[in-house]
Amino acid sequence: MMIIKYIPMNVLNLLQLAWRALLRNKLRAFLTMLGIIIGVGAVITMVAIGEGSKQSIRSQLSSMGSNMVTIRPSSNQTVGGGARLGASGLQTLKVTDAELLKKQATYLTAVSPAVSANGQVINSAKNWPTSIQGVSPEYLSIRDWKLKDGISFSDEDVKTSSKVCLLGQTVVDNIFDPGEDPIGKTIRFDKIPLKVIGVLEEKGENTFGQDQDDIILAPYTTVQKRILAIDFIQTIYASAIDENSSALATAEVTTLLRKAHKLQSGEDDDFTVRTQAELISTISSTSELLTVLLAAIAGISLVVGGIGIMNIMYVSVTERTKEIGLRMSIGARGLDILLQFLVEAILISITGGIIGVAFGLTASKLVSIFLSWPTLVSQSSIVLSFAVCAITGVFFGYYPAQKASRLDPIEALRYE
């Protein structure tokens, strides 16, 4: 009995009541909603723009191989008057280091030694300045790079330093005539003849604007012995098992290499380990900030919209004082009146929210079509802005509703 006594009018009645009240003042209800519509729409569009740019940066970075771990030599000693040698002059990384990592590192899936040289590539009458990268066959999987044509070189080719190579698309375009098949042809790189056995898939520019296709890949032994005449390596490329284990892989590589290089605990590393994940997180934290800023600005307009609702609800309560008095005289309790106005406010903000979501989706689409900015509508921004506008309705609707519920029925009835 006690429970039944405090059940308000059922939800359906309340919604119906609120809906009718809004229909009675269509234009006013719409104008009030407009604040919410613009707010929600702005949040969704802004976040979509922010997320879109983040996504496009991220995918550009991933084209370099998102799990890639790069190990380069670095100087831990000073020479002469304290000057340190640059990385290029260092010879601390050996092929044995790469072999060690391949055998013992548990967080790495593929390891490739690398050496590179710049030079002129020549095919009959045409020539082109480019660089040759000496690697192992695993390099392709580390960079997530596929062949467009032909086959890759094998471990056997590495062992025998065979004179074969894979060409990047830019190199192909510059030294072969259009339509000419490079496979099987012999080109020369700084007088060394190399047989073309494959063409790499196009990768385009990286984040820094470098053309990733302007390259020749060959077995690292070939480049070491036949072109550079060195026995050390310049870089070790490896793949972490996944993006999240980059940090673990770094730690493991550091431990293994320190041991191999017989470094004492006080000594600095004579190599550096960098992961793609670090780079990605640095760059995406910048665009994250951008997204947050955009969302914050848009969020402010949502609050302004909420204040608009509050204003109109106050006006509405004053206007309908007599109605409130009547409802109270025929048995409405304070709670019934409170809920009536609260549901009305929530209905305004939710309806505004729904229209706002549609508006935001359309605006994001238009931005990507007409401004060709990348946009990515995130579900979380829809859910979040929707939740915010429901809360806005409750928050800004509560005080006017409470004012209504506390009216004295006698005075409200006599109100003119």
Add this chain to the structure above:
Amino acid sequence: MGSETVRALKGVSFSVEAGEFVTIMGSSGSGKTTMLNILGCLDQPSDGDYLLDGVNVKQLSRNELARLRNRKIGFVFQSYNLLARTSALENTELPLLYNPGVSGKERQSRAVKALEAVKLGDRLHHLPNQLSGGQQQRVAIARALVNEPIMILADEATGNLDTRTSYEIMALLQELNQQGKTIVFVTHEPDIAAFSSRTVTLKDGKVVKDMKNPAVKSAKDALAALPVNDDY
């Protein structure tokens, strides 16, 4: 609002029996409005008791008063107080909305019945501004009837109406009274009081006269006796 305490009613004591048609008469300042507010459970007496259907109103909370108004009292106001842009049917349904025991279907059927009882069965979906004053007041009476209250409380219910329409409303109230409804009618017009079975007269917050009406005038007869000259 002044801080001076006004004793609007002093030492008033009377009881209304079920099935009575009582008019409470009095000129302005006699305490009529305060009496009405107390009878309607809108206000509580600062001293003394008011028992409605055996319940002492004095100890009740705001919510309990609201519930009591909903179940036991049907208000009819001078200015009708219908919700604008809301159909007669919906206006009549209103008190049932605050009675959680009544389902949506039942609400509608009871509202239709109440409107038929006031002879507005053919005006269910008319809006207040499409109805005459008398019709609007009849919607208000239907609204007062719909929750089957033990008492209908009318506040100058004919005050805004012309003589003919007033008589029509009184005829309707008399008919409802004959069906067993208890009616308390607050007015300052003596000719309206003639239609009731008992008149309580207030003056300066006191009951100065409380008498049974020996010869209750029939509103129907009075209506028939009116000259029919205003048909234009």
